[in-house]
Amino acid sequence: MKSTGTLIGGLLIGCMMQVGCVQLKEVHAFTDSSQKSLDNDSQTGYGYADYCFDSCYIYNVSGRQLVDFDCNGNNGEVYDTLIKKEYRILGDYFAALGKLAGSKSTINFAPVASAVKAGTYGKFVVTATESSVVNSLATVATDLFTTNYKSKKIKEVIVKYNDTIVIAMELLKLHIDNLKSMIELMKLKLQQRCDLLMANNATDGEKWAIVYTYKQKLKQFGQIISSYDKRYQSMDKIKQGHMTLNENVNDLHSDGLKKRILDLAYNIIYLSNN
């Protein structure tokens, strides 16, 4: 009789745990879309190394030989690596949060091996604040993945790291906006150079080559800027989502929260896929 009671009790607890997991599926949908979006952003796109390559010939008005337009993009590559690492760490954090929300699909986790160091890389800067917030998120992500915490830990983590996440996301948004704006500036320089070349007694053939080059490069920059706009919006949605979870941390099962968090998850997926 005692063992039957224990069995029923165990089944009830099992069912409650199961229900608890099911009820956090919206949170998981949000953490999953955030992680995928951040991972996607860490792997693709036009970075600082590409910017160095383009800017070194667009801004060079005195070069005579091809060799004068060669450039060294090493600092840009190093900076790209650091920014990618920041995306990865943030993605790991959301994967870890997803694990607490009941996800079983976020096991593909490899902790970022080294810290993001503050410093100046050529003309680009990783600030001390940035280094500090990102490294603390790396630590908590590793801790959450390697320790067998119960799902109730999610509330504590959301509250404790909300400010850190908000700062980290704002700083990444700043990086996105800075690079996007520097591409906008290259567009302006390109237009200026083409305007001056066109006005400088160019032949019809030269004018056609100028117009063609201008339009092609403008189109390319336009696509890159558009992708950065979406990335920026996606970051903002992820930040909003975490803030919403924090504001409703004691009511994670409410229908209102579920709807808001699912809307954000759909938006993040849409922005990431388009």
Next chain:
Amino acid sequence: MGTANDAIFANKLGHFYLTIAQGLGDFLHTHIGALPQDKVRILSDEQTRVISYANTFFSLSDKIAFEQSDIYFKGVSDAIGTVNDAIRKMEDINKVIIISSGVITLAAAIVTQNGSGIVSSLQTIGAAVKV
């Protein structure tokens, strides 16, 4: 050491100079066929300098900060809207050149962390915008 707010301010300044560079570019693009060669050269040189400073601000991050910089930066923030409006509405090439020279001097003062230079540049720009 600078703060996250300083990095945000550097970005804001970058946008200010980006907007001015766009204004100068639009002016050049529209009027290049009608402007004398010397004015085209001056205007395009100034646009290049404005672009260069905008690039500097977008990559400067919190390194923009210096002692008491928040006091000087408030004056710059207050002037941003006025200058942007003035650049957008301008039709006179000479006035465009005067204001763009002023913002270039201001950018140099900010980058070299010259507080008194920032104040005097703002006064010069303020006077040029009113004319």
